[in-house]
Amino acid sequence: MHKAKDFSLGYEYNFDTKETRNLPTREISAIAPAGAINSSANDMAKWLRFILSGGVAGSKRIVSEKGFGEWLKPQMKITPNGSVSYGFGWFLQEWKGKKVVQHGGNIDGFNSMVAMIPEEDLGFVMLTNVSASTLGNDLMEIVWSGILDQEKSKPLTAQELKEVGKYTITQAGIDIEVAVEDGKLVAKVPGQPTYILEKTKDRKYRLGGAPEGFYITFNDTEALLEQPQGNVTIKKKAAENVAAADGDNPAKELIGLYESEQQKGMTIEIKDVAGKTSLVVGTQPPYGLVNKEKDLFSAPPLPDAFSIKAARDDSGKITGITLIQPQGNAEFKKIEKDSIKAGIDLTIDELITKMVEAQGGEENLKKITNREVAFEQDWINQGVKGFGKAFQASPGKSSSETTLTALGKKIGWIRSYFNGKNGGDEYSFGRDEIYTGIRLEDAKSQNDFYQFFDWKEKFEKAEITRKDKVGDEETYVVSFKPKTANAFTLYVSTKTFLPLRRISLAVSSTSPQTIPISDVYSDYRNIDGIMIPYKTVTTNPGMGDIITTIKEIKQNVKIPASVFEKK
Template structure:
């Protein structure tokens, strides 16, 4: 028998996953790649088609028939052909060794189906969601909707970080959480809602003030209940073009922004909830190449490195303590956008739409809430100071090709200083759900440094 224990102060830490893979790879050996087929006749693959919910991450996996074959689609990953090896069990043909899918009845609910996903990092169970009702033919915009749930439409915020919306999606009033599909809401009783794709352990409870107006909501989940406050809508006095003009001036002006062709930043990092420090070198080059190298320290000793890179067309991540990742799909598109050296000057080229949603606050400072939606990548929400017109906060979505999930990321920027004609934040605090807060303090900034092409390629793993 063999076991391991990992102590961490983050309940969702991904280190356990990597530690388990290290055990399999180095001590136990990977699962056999050649699995003998069962003598049990194959079932009808078309009966397995549908959406399967991974409740722990609130994401759907899609199973569909294409060209007579069964395929599995995992968010942020390529499609996997499912190769039948007997009965209702399938091998994920193009996946790494050890990945299998078995469809089976739910215990106690034999008429319903679940997916049992076997993988070296730990097995998962996904439940097939019930087919949605036919799409509503009503208009799907907040402005045109005039149904009984109109008063619920709007944004809701939890502790200054997570923002969710209740809005129209596919003609239905739905709860929209960053990085997840829209969840249509069905009222079970006054101010209590469920969503057909989710188990009964999930729900939304509407909160009202003394006057009976909607003041917030409570997200009910197996992990607990989370209260969010309604974000009050405020009239916006500026157009997008006017705001962009003020932002460009605040950041140093177009001439100063275009003057530079490369930049190298060194910084100190503090993974506050992990007990880890770091030293980072971040290199950028026009038009859209970006790389970062982080050396992680604990108890005064180097414990690992993280390298993330994008060279204008390709990107990925290499770490010394886990499998690497090649960016693809939304992950690659997000890297292309975030690596743009001239940033705000190119917003209209980088994003399909830019909208000032409302006024809000970051701390005590009034901000414009700007939602930027690209053609293919994830949307980005910026909070721009109404006083300085500098970026104070950014909400984005990180799509991970390896862990098969998308998570919301919140960044705060402060301590702006003028460096060679440009305003740069010398402090950034990033909140990542499975890591906690990461504080970055800039130490040096150098412009127009000669950076070799090799800097923006994947480093060799030692």
């Protein structure tokens, strides 16, 4: 690539330090089969035409029709319901009932996306010189809707939603109702058709479909109805005026707690934040919900490609929501209020005390000052296995090094380290990462050797939210919010009081994305008076399941300080 006169430099943006830095070009021949190709927009456009032509280049067929069909056919499910699947090297999903074929690429300083809707003979290629950009996913919605949507209405603004309510024509004794239908403001007059309000300027609207000369101009307490037979001031009813604090937002009906159908234990919440019905996901800022049409909401400042759709039962009751997003939809089931606190028969103080006792008790736990663990791994969805060692030391140090193998041969290694203050990740096949910002705070919290000692000083909030099951075993679901790190959730057995599952978020300083991580613990064994799970199944949407099995544990051994430092 560097032989070209106009080759591109790659960059990385750090969301914590707000710095942009140029990244050196990395030698990637070891992973060349994964796509070590340097290309241009012109060449990629030719590639796109080849695919949209069904395997034909110019007038010559390169791939048989049968082979081409297999190439773009689902071979495995990515989401349990099959809404996102994988073909031979393609992610397959849908956009408004149309098949989308896409795949992105990412390497130090560069990011790309190739995406198509073959039935519409439509596709695009995006090449950008920054790591881990979300532009590819954002552009899919922009391109598809911009070209294929006949009419794309913008979400109503907060000011426009203020007009919603009932207005009384005192002289006639009737009410005009201003409401939202299909993402548009409408006026409903008894005995007349519904009028779509067409904005002319500021807060003045024309009554679409009415004869010429009918307009309505709003202020906060009343509106002026202009009509050929004479203008009338109509008063806004007080009850609706109060409701309009959140624009009389239909999103209020969605308020509640929701659990992921694909990733049990991961929850999101829709609640009132400063008078605005908002979607709250982990430690991300709240996203105020704006009604687009019945049961469909946008969430500014997220791009239009992201929206929330309500699910109802036959009686019209809200049963869940679907997060509509370019990378695949995510379904969430509403947790009913009555079941949230049902059966909780002890306080958070009592539960944490029992959990510490179940793990060996404070006295025994304090006797252990460090730990060396030999382990094996099976990355069952990747066809990869691994082995290595992990080290922990009080008060908050850790490191691990994993050798990865495929078909019995070494293919690479991963190393993580944290010295109590600073840390990072090192790879044989990727760019090293230094922890900063929230990622650094997460490392401090997660590596606390005695995390639940003096827990009231470490956590901003801890509460038992409900009961649930891990497999067949009943658990208390406990939410923890450290003072400076991301929240996490523990599922603690109601029988043994041992943690059976942990839900947390993986974050990066150089990517805006957060990834939900689930760890399921089993095969607890007593080692030096301490209960330790010998098996952990870690699940994340990108890698699938990784099974880690402990082969040997040594405690209170000599561990060099250099183990916890960058190599």
